[in-house]
Amino acid sequence: MKGIWIVDDDQSIRWVLERAVQREGLAVRCFDNAQECLLALERDAPQVLVSDIRMPGTNGLELLERVRRQRPALPVIITTAYSDLDSAVSAFRGGAFEYLPKPFDLAHAMELIRRAVQESSREAVESQQELVATDMLGQAPAMQEVFRAIGRLASSSVTVLITGESGTGKELVARALHRHSLRAKGTFVALNTAAIPRDLLESELFGHERGSFTGAQQQRRGRFEQAEGGTLFLDEIGDMPSELQTRLLRVLADGQYYRVGGQQALQANVRVIAATHQDLEQRVHQGQFREDLFHRLNVIRLRLPALRERVEDIPLLSRHFLQRSAKELGVEVKRLSDDAQSAICRFGWPGNVRQLENTCHWITVMAPAQLVEVKDLPAEFKQNNHRTDNTGQLAGNLGGLHAGVSSQTTEHVAIGSNRHADQQQQPLGVAL
DSSP, X not given: OOSEEEXXXXXXXXXXXXXXXXXXXXXXXXXXXXHHHHHHHTTOOOSEEEEESOOSSSOHHHHHHHHHHHOTTOOEEEEESOOOHHHHHHHHHXXXXXXXXXXOOHHHHHHHHHHHHHHHHHHHHHHHXXXXXXXXXXXXXXXXXXXXXXXXXXXXXXXXXXXOOTTSOHHHHHHHHHHTSTTTTSOEEEEETTSSOHHHHHHHHHOBOTTSSTTOOXXXXXXXXXXXXXXXXXXXXXXXXXXXXXXXXXXXXXXXXXXXXXXXXXXXXXXXXXXXXXXXXXXXXXXXXXXXXXXXHTTEEEEOOOGGGOGGGHHHHHHHHHHXXXXXXXXXXXXXXXXXXXXXXXXXXXXXXXXXXHHHHHHHHHOSSSEEOGGGSOXXXXXXXXXXXXXXXXXXXXXXXXXXXXXXXXXXXXXXXXXXXXXXXXXXXXXX
């Protein structure tokens, strides 16, 4: 329910404000205590919240603090009959949109509410624009299919397997799936199974009890516990040792697991999203990956295409990364000439979107002029004026520069379509 919510233990104040808001043509809902309002906020949110400070039980400032955590963009107008400086300072420090001392002029109160409604509408529009601008970039036709696929998956906690070459943005897709799911309020926990030493991976996943092995001086929560109620992203699942594949299979099948050295079964209320750059079916045939685990993970498979398969999106992504790099460094945005843009589009991009992002960082730092010509691009682009996969050491070199320039990863989902992919490997008919 949108509209205005009013929280005040004074029935006359609630009645006056309710009638005034209704005359504005806005929906209104009233509460005589803060606790009921907080319960309602778990299910819905208004455009504006108007609350008294001094009420029995939870007071208005405590309500404001909790609203800021639950609904940080929600404008809150604080009212109080105690027109003292401390109340006003506390309200503004707590993040109140406006402070309204009682007795108040009703016309003035309604003017504040109208301003707050405008602010709420503006925040909603900017939030949506930011989502489109930084989360879902791409004009390839398959993008529309991707939006629909994420929408279909939003109401489900089904296990998803994301495949694609390195640098295509598998973790970003996993984060997008989490953010648009019913578990969005829960924690997103990521673990690269290839980056953890084999003998520590079991403890990393499931946790351990104190004294369960040498060096286990205290109990430790594993990634499954950390992701309780949310999403666990297991990257490079194809590299998981066979004994841990068995344990993971049991968790997916039974919904239970044990800490290392533990005797008590723990419930796993976690959505699992896995990713790999390897051909898991081939690894199954080679006996390197359990077939039953593969089928547990492969409920929905989303394939991320290589950047060279969605060339039409490269100009858009290039502009985005150049703008982001300039903002991070506090410099003017570099622009690519037509020839430079063509050279970038012809490039093979073995490092995919991550490599393109690193290249744009390189250009922002190293290109001598604001308008970037082919001669200003890294040497690999000048040596390869046709699309090729032999791009030498560019990905590694640019990765080192990027680490020195910025540690921030652009949140977007770089998505396209591999029209030559086996349709049986794309249950949703999309490449995400």
